[in-house]
Amino acid sequence: MDSNEIRIFSPATIANVSCGFDVLGLALDAVGDEMIIRKTSKKGITITKLTGQDLPTETLHNVAGVAGLALLAESEYMGGFEIEIYKKIKAGSGIGSSAASSAGAVWAMNALLDYPFSNLELVKFAMEGERLASGVAHADNVAPALFGGFTLVRSYHPLDIIKIPTPEALYATVIHPQIEVKTSDSRRILKTSISLEDGIKQWGNVGGLIAGLYTNDYELIGRSLVDHIVEPIRSILIPGFDKVKENALEAGALGCGISGSGPSIFALSKGEENARLVADAMKNVYQKIGVDYDVHISKINTEGIKII
Amino acid sequence: MDSNEIRIFSPATIANVSCGFDVLGLALDAVGDEMIIRKTSKKGITITKLTGQDLPTETLHNVAGVAGLALLAESEYMGGFEIEIYKKIKAGSGIGSSAASSAGAVWAMNALLDYPFSNLELVKFAMEGERLASGVAHADNVAPALFGGFTLVRSYHPLDIIKIPTPEALYATVIHPQIEVKTSDSRRILKTSISLEDGIKQWGNVGGLIAGLYTNDYELIGRSLVDHIVEPIRSILIPGFDKVKENALEAGALGCGISGSGPSIFALSKGEENARLVADAMKNVYQKIGVDYDVHISKINTEGIKII
Numbered sequence: 001m002d003s004n005e006i007r008i009f010s011p012a013t014i015a016n017v018s019c020g021f022d023v024l025g026l027a028l029d030a031v032g033d034e035m036i037i038r039k040t041s042k043k044g045i046t047i048t049k050l051t052g053q054d055l056p057t058e059t060l061h062n063v064a065g066v067a068g069l070a071l072l073a074e075s076e077y078m079g080g081f082e083i084e085i086y087k088k089i090k091a092g093s094g095i096g097s098s099a100a101s102s103a104g105a106v107w108a109m110n111a112l113l114d115y116p117f118s119n120l121e122l123v124k125f126a127m128e129g130e131r132l133a134s135g136v137a138h139a140d141n142v143a144p145a146l147f148g149g150f151t152l153v154r155s156y157h158p159l160d161i162i163k164i165p166t167p168e169a170l171y172a173t174v175i176h177p178q179i180e181v182k183t184s185d186s187r188r189i190l191k192t193s194i195s196l197e198d199g200i201k202q203w204g205n206v207g208g209l210i211a212g213l214y215t216n217d218y219e220l221i222g223r224s225l226v227d228h229i230v231e232p233i234r235s236i237l238i239p240g241f242d243k244v245k246e247n248a249l250e251a252g253a254l255g256c257g258i259s260g261s262g263p264s265i266f267a268l269s270k271g272e273e274n275a276r277l278v279a280d281a282m283k284n285v286y287q288k289i290g291v292d293y294d295v296h297i298s299k300i301n302t303e304g305i306k307i308i
Numbered sequence: 309m310d311s312n313e314i315r316i317f318s319p320a321t322i323a324n325v326s327c328g329f330d331v332l333g334l335a336l337d338a339v340g341d342e343m344i345i346r347k348t349s350k351k352g353i354t355i356t357k358l359t360g361q362d363l364p365t366e367t368l369h370n371v372a373g374v375a376g377l378a379l380l381a382e383s384e385y386m387g388g389f390e391i392e393i394y395k396k397i398k399a400g401s402g403i404g405s406s407a408a409s410s411a412g413a414v415w416a417m418n419a420l421l422d423y424p425f426s427n428l429e430l431v432k433f434a435m436e437g438e439r440l441a442s443g444v445a446h447a448d449n450v451a452p453a454l455f456g457g458f459t460l461v462r463s464y465h466p467l468d469i470i471k472i473p474t475p476e477a478l479y480a481t482v483i484h485p486q487i488e489v490k491t492s493d494s495r496r497i498l499k500t501s502i503s504l505e506d507g508i509k510q511w512g513n514v515g516g517l518i519a520g521l522y523t524n525d526y527e528l529i530g531r532s533l534v535d536h537i538v539e540p541i542r543s544i545l546i547p548g549f550d551k552v553k554e555n556a557l558e559a560g561a562l563g564c565g566i567s568g569s570g571p572s573i574f575a576l577s578k579g580e581e582n583a584r585l586v587a588d589a590m591k592n593v594y595q596k597i598g599v600d601y602d603v604h605i606s607k608i609n610t611e612g613i614k615i616i
Contacts, residue, residue: 019511154528155509155516160516162528210522229507
């Protein structure tokens, strides 16, 4: 990488893909932040610009700043970086807004330094941004942003991330109802224990989903997109969830669930045409109950973060 | 199928493959029952011979008899079958002895009737044999016997079974210490609830194991062969378990766990040579503590039941 400055696209991501609570995520194509990252002789990280969302720009209070510092701490590079962040992903929407900034920053720095770090190492740095954002250094949004496609966080100790292939015609529809669900509430209502019976169903479905992704078996992917554990509890916090899901499935979606910890709801479809039908079916619910919303229709982004 | 009689090999199977409790099973090559099944004009099922184990031969008390009746009940065939069973798999050893008889019977009948039923339907019939044997109509032994290789029971309602590919060099070592563990005890000591945290680890590993099997990634298979939920409890019933596992892993096994509900212990290896080293390492434990044992070293059987 010759340049001292790059402009990147860092995608929105869906974590907690149905049965894959805390382990399965995927990257989107149609929505993401843009960032400009620039090498400077001055040490450290400076957030020189942040538009689109009202977020802190002090390095230690900004997720990109904290993730960048984690990278610098492991790097031999003696200079620093300036970061401009053009947020397109709404904070708190449940599609990995903080992850896009954290992962984008470290990915771009790694590119500017001529790739001293592996993707797995970048995930670890970006997780420090997640720790700042939510108190938990989770990997299920930053991993798909960095690896692209579907990622499985097999284990945290040690961190082990597997990139899973994406069938060509797979599309996601995401609807974001403009209501606030606090991540802390969404975490707190989860039970700390589950029945063995539900656990067995869940890991059966995770197995089926992974198998479906490897074999381009859209029907199997659809049958496996079931969450017996988290969705029944968390969906209570999302007005209209049951109806949105019902409409999406009636419109032909392979499956439908909560994106991250909500309030966004995602559906997967075979083909863009179906994803559009599903979007209309989902919108319909919030139009009727008078809740504002954003909708994104996106191919699964198998590349992850990229230079633009 | 022109003949009125066939002789088959019906393999032993490993259920509850580590993280895949109740959902993942695999078929063995080196050990299995032999059976002769013959069409008769007389209706119903008759067990005409049973050698190798002391098991009931009355149709309604024999797992092959019950499974066969379940098939006949759905068949247009107006005659019946005679069955000879040459048991090579010890009952209660934890490698699918009852499943081999149940699955073998219905597989052979289906062949003699020129294949009116799908493998999935055969699993349902064979599950009736399992219900007789253990009180629970489980599918995780009969499925790999019928499909071959690794099978995932994604769901029971409706029954959904996925055949997972088997890496070419994958071998299993099974050691059966000659101690009695009652399946009922082995079920009873399980807790009916688990922590969400352990559940997440388990489905992360199921995802990793399936991914490893699709990509021939032996290291990933090994890292994923971990059971945080059932093994810590059930292994208490198997004398020497911890030492057997330690020895197997030290000898280079990819992973090691309880076969079915025990007392057999299985290990997976890359290559036959390693499987032999692992067998020696496992035997060593029971030689020292003076417990008799059988050992089987087997390629994974990707074909399942076959005519011999």
